[in-house]
Amino acid sequence: MATSPIFILLVILTFSSSTLASAKSNTTTIEATCKNTKYYKFCVSALKSDPRSPSADAKGLAAIMIGVGMTNATATATYLAGNLTAAANNTVLIKTLKDCSDKYTLAADSLRLTIQDLDDEAYDYAYMHVLAAEDYPNVCRNVFRRVKGLAYPREIRRREESLRRICGVVSGILDRLVQIS
Numbered sequence: 001m002a003t004s005p006i007f008i009l010l011v012i013l014t015f016s017s018s019t020l021a022s023a024k025s026n027t028t029t030i031e032a033t034c035k036n037t038k039y040y041k042f043c044v045s046a047l048k049s050d051p052r053s054p055s056a057d058a059k060g061l062a063a064i065m066i067g068v069g070m071t072n073a074t075a076t077a078t079y080l081a082g083n084l085t086a087a088a089n090n091t092v093l094i095k096t097l098k099d100c101s102d103k104y105t106l107a108a109d110s111l112r113l114t115i116q117d118l119d120d121e122a123y124d125y126a127y128m129h130v131l132a133a134e135d136y137p138n139v140c141r142n143v144f145r146r147v148k149g150l151a152y153p154r155e156i157r158r159r160e161e162s163l164r165r166i167c168g169v170v171s172g173i174l175d176r177l178v179q180i181s
Contacts, residue, residue, distance in 0.1 A: 029056075029057065029058065029061070030043075030044055030047045030048060030053060030061065031044060032058075032176075033047075033058045033061050033062075033173055033176055034047065034169070034172075034173075035176075036172040036173065036175050036176040036179075037168060037169045037171075037172030037173065038165075038168040038169070038171075038172060039165045039168055039169055042165050042169065043065070043169045043172070043173075046064075046065065046068055046166075046169070047061055047064060047065070050064050050068075052064055058173060058176055058177055058180065059118060059177060061173060062118055062170060062173040062174060062177065063115060063118060065166060065169050065170045065173060066111050066114050066115050066118065066130075066170055067115075068166055069107075069108075069111045069130075069133060069163060069166040069167060069170060070108050070111045070112060072159065072162055072163050072166055073104045073105070073107040073108035073111060073133065073136075073163055074104070074105075074108045075159075076104040076137075076156070076159045076160075076163070077101045077102075077104035077105045077107075077108065078101075079155070079159070080097050080098075080100045080101035080104065080156070081097070081098070081101045083097050084097050084098060084101075092147055092150065093150065096143050096144060096147055096150060099139075099140070099143045100140035100143060100144075100156065103136040103137065103139045103140045103143075104136065104137065104140070104163075106132075106136050107132075107133040107134075107136040107137065107163065108133075110129045110130070110132040110133035110136070111129065111130070111133045113125075113129045114126045114129040114130050114133070114170070117129060118174075121181065123174050123177055123178050123181070126174055127171060127174050130167050130170045130171050130174065131167070131171070133163070133167055134163065134164055134167035134168070134171075137159075137160040137163055137164065138160075140156065140160070141156075141157075141160065144156075
């Protein structure tokens with residue numbers, strides 16, 4: 001028995017419209033979630049680029065952004081630790097880079113705790129851990145400032161700003177979660 005072209009067209013249109021409705025619904029969830037953040041465009045862009053976002057609610061979107069922050073902080077700690085060998089003859093720079101690497105590791109640890117707090121719906125603690133993660137890079141910058149003649153590298157400044165934005169987005173999403181709970 002041959003399948004009618006009209007039947008096939010109806011099946012395709014049915015699946016296409018449900019997929020479009022789902023995508024539109026999730027876009028609305030992402031936009032509504034990001035609306036409460038300081039960095040709306042960054043939030044929307046970051047969440048839309050993650051393949052888990054289409055099926056995530058606001059809590060899931062927060063977890064995705066926290067993961068982005070953990071990746072950023074861990075990568076920065078690794079980047080700083082990797083520069084220790086390049087500074088082989090400068091003990092002050094080695095100590096400064098090591099201190100900064102440690103601070104970014106602590107930032108990643110704080111964000112890991114944020115995931116646990118999110119799972120427990122302990123939003124006040126989650127918020128506190130995000131603020132700590134956001135502040136650790138400030139300590140790194142201050143370590144550089146205290147050393148006379150040692151400039152704060154542009155790459156570290158860029159990474160610090162990126163983590164600050166990520167943490168700002170997570171804080172805004174946590175505010176939204178408190179409002180809807």
